[in-house]
Amino acid sequence: MSRVHAPRGLAELLALRADLPGAALMAGGTDLVPRSRARGGLPEDVILLQDVPELHGITSGKGLLRIGAAATHAALLADPRVGRGLPVLARALACLASPAIRNMGSIGGNICTASPAGDTLPPLHVLEARVELAGREGVRELSLAEFILGPGRTALGPGEVLCAVLVPRPEGFSLQHFEKVGLRGAMAIAVVSLAAMLRLDGRGRVAEARLAWGSAGPAVVRCPAAEAALLGRRPTLSALRAAARHARAAVRPIDDLRASAAYRREVAGNLLLRLADLSSR
């Protein structure tokens, strides 16, 4: 039988975390519970995050949105600062798992699970989000690329808790897009996904491109060569085809039960072509 702890505040949580370095942190449990059961049971100690108010708030200031790590996907979608203000993230949240899972699962959980297919990860990469980690020694911030080390592996220290996700407010990115290719509409684990943000100049040419792929490598794949290929050009099919060639060369997908690596590589490039449709509207 596991012991279940329900701290009522951040200080209590950090004290528990320091005392019980082997404990699992549980927000919605949508990954932890099924994964643990498949391995024969929950860890000896489980620390619930549901009653730690410091981890649930969404606050804005100083040009960024600070999202409490235990905020649920549904809470984020319902908040206009995400729903309207961060369309690339909102689109990913809207197709993440199912409504009941979105009522339970948290953004911090999606990050800490560090699945190559985590739906919020490509959008958070293109938004250049950072994570705030708290321990008894203090607080530190890391970029997502620094935090997620590989499938299921993060830089979270033994006494640390992911407290918040810091998202700079994107200025001037008129085109924000997320698309996931899955095997069905709901509860689909991404076969490949793409998050894209384009900032266009007054003549419709790309001044800045940020592109990130999910399920295309052990962690989210950024492709500076594909981004550079779009600079100074309108996002036309021919420009996007050139960028797609770089993307196909950059991704490192695997074969699994959902798709072959070759299919993922092809689709990773093809997903870019959608941007031509969106920018011509």
Next chain:
Amino acid sequence: MTIRFLLNGREVACESAPDRRAVDLLREEFGLTGVKEGCGGGECGACAVLVDGSARLSCLMLAAQLAGRSVVTVEGLGTAEAPHPLQTAFAEHGAVQCGYCAPGMLMAAADLLARDPSPDREAIAGAVSGTLCRCGGYGKIVEAVERAAEAMRPGPVRKALRKKRGGA
């Protein structure tokens, strides 16, 4: 541990291991067998209950998480004598075939209608998208939710009365 919570509107308390699954607690301690277990892994939605008003999967929740919350199961939605409009619509429109997914469908739909009293078919399909019906009866399920939404919306007379009384 002793777990106290509000269950279908009544204060209840029970002794349970804190890591017991909420679905087992509800079925075995309280006999609420309307809460179905399908996959046990969060994939099928059959075990959905309302926790503080939003649909959650009781197979992925631990008993300790229910402490201090309000939980509504399909038994608390309505009774045979006084069914919820969703339950009436499901029965009248043939939205129940084998019935195993029906409680989960009803809870997902109840969550939707509480937030959006006039959903379109797409919104309804989205709301029940996490609930699998292996009979394939989705068409009639969506239709029944539409009819229930109509039945629950105040018509012109009720709207006028409400206004006269000065609000909700």
